[in-house]
Amino acid sequence: MIYQDSKTILEVRGLSATVNGIEILKGLDFTIKSGEVHAIMGPNGSGKSTFAKVLAGHTAYEVTAGSVLFEGKNLFELAPEERARAGVFLAFQYPIEIPGVANSQFLRLSYNTVQAQRGKEELDPLEFDDFVREKMKLLEMSPDFLDRSVNEGFSGGEKKRNEILQMALLDPRLAILDETDSGLDIDALRIVSQGVNQLANKDNAIVLVTHYQRLLNYIVPDFVHVMEAGRIIKTGDKDLALELESRGYDWVGAEHQATMATV
């Protein structure tokens, strides 16, 4: 939701980044304020996921130009774990499996590390158990998730719910959801979306990276951006997503090129 007294959470200027020497992001500009939900859409290979991973600090990506301010601070001065502790959260498109590590242990370590960084109370295993079970209700997750190894043998939908559960635990300032809707059936999509909607508030900002409009029926964005060839070429409101759904992406690119030609 757009608020009058909102603060800028993230300000990206002219961001370029490469992976294995190939330039994926080419001068991207993007700004999001507290309370807002933005959707980033675009065809495969346009750089949406790369943008998400660069913000989180994945080491495979090299930033070659531009700046990113997170709550006014240079994000690139922070290591990936410092960004997470500062409140940058990435819900992974493909959450990795960690065999042998119980989900409950992992979640508690993560929660306590972030809490400690924020000068807040850490929880012992029993307290944490109560706390996490409460959060799991939000996502209609069964308690046996806690005893299973992190993401191991989880279905696609279970993995995505586990991601949103972590978002609920860590209470981030900026949440980037990278194709959280992919691989979800209708019920799971509804549950996950409801979870995200409940977590959205006037102090945090949410970026939805997605291919499909259907997610946006559940989580209604304030802005929709279209990405192509490593930059944002069009921005609109939620109706833009509906238009993309019926017309595809090609017309946006053509329109952009026409605009660029006249400038």
Next chain:
Amino acid sequence: MSAVLQNLVNQPYKHGFVTDIESDVAPKGLDESTIRMISAKKNEPEWLLEFRLKSYQAWLKMEEPTWANVHYPKIDLQAISYYAAPKQKPKLNSMDEVDPELLRTFEKLGVPLHERMALAGVAVDVVFDSVSVATTYKAKLAEVGIIFCSMSEAVLEHPELVQKYLGTVVPTGDNFYAALNSAVFTDGSFCYIPKGVKCPMELSTYFRINTEETGQFERTLIIAEEGASVSYLEGCTAPAFSSNQLHAAVVELVALDNADIKYSTVQNWYAGDENGVGGVYNFVTKRGLAKGVNSRISWTQVETGSAITWKYPSVILRGDNSVGEFYSVAVTNHLQQADTGTKMIHIGKNTRSTIVSKGISAGRSNNSYRGLVRIAPPAAGARNYSQCDSMLIGDQSGANTFPYIQVRNNTAQVEHEASTSKIGEDQLFYFAQRGVDAEAAVSMIINGFCKDVFKQLPMEFAVEATQLLGLKLEGSVG
């Protein structure tokens, strides 16, 4: 390997200091006179000298084994000293008489020698180079008839027990290193649990090699009579020398009817530096005889040190319904090499064995599991379950599994499972994105990987082992 992983594995060895203590060190080299010298220094009975000389003769005809998946220059066995002992009063009546320098050494290593300091009530025998320097809680154990002392003392005070069992599980000519040990062993621990006695505390031996260019040849013998049970733990460290040290131990366990022996090892000998210079050659023969019906022998080992480890704690399941277990975590880093595993020899009916092996390789190290499961013709209804998992850290380390399965009774059931996994960048990034740094992430992944083994360790040592692994692998993630 990323820089983070690198830094994690490459922590300095914390036990690498040398104690400045006056020692009685024998000249280098080995011949019959060396053996007579050792025997004489220990005032040994004639039968033991004969045992040694017979072993020596057998050893002379043997070849150093080369089948293990480890590589090192040939060891010059004439260039090491076979006896080193700190000079002190020959007989100690209380801890206060122990050389304070020695006490400080063990305090530094975290081994509580002062009985008042012994936290969890663990009885400790301490072997420094070639001799046992202290044994705690002896009197208390004697009240229930348990004998826990150094091997030298046992030879003098309980010769009938030593003579009855020594070399019965690992015969003098068993293999090259066992034969060498039988000829020149200097000290070790002896433990006898009488019929029906459950040992009231953990027994523990702490081995320390201090003198450069010495070999440590310890000999441990544990006997559990009918219905007895004992849990025993050994720990090992050595200073950081640029030359290699040889450690060739023999451990024999005997469990009679309904007896139960649990033997745990936390081995942290000096492993050499990051270029593979120095470190202990750990060539050890450990074997248990589950002689009686319903007897049980369980080996748990956490192997983190040594330049080279060659070690196969085994169980001969002779008694009907006897049980053998082997739980192992072996960690190698830098240029360490480990070839370790077990042998489960099923002879009795309905015998059962379990093997759980976890190998972790980091740096440029090489870690092999080698295990034999043999079901002999009389072992009707025998069962074995083996699980061998390897974890690779970085992209320059190696892991191998060499299972040998020989089944000669068609009523037996043998299962073998193996897996290989890798701590990857993407796992670490996932942790990082949740606020957790690489060090804590690796520690959690490794502990998860090893938990089936750690839960077998006595509690105090499980904590120690967990910390040791953390130290060992700090810097390996990168």
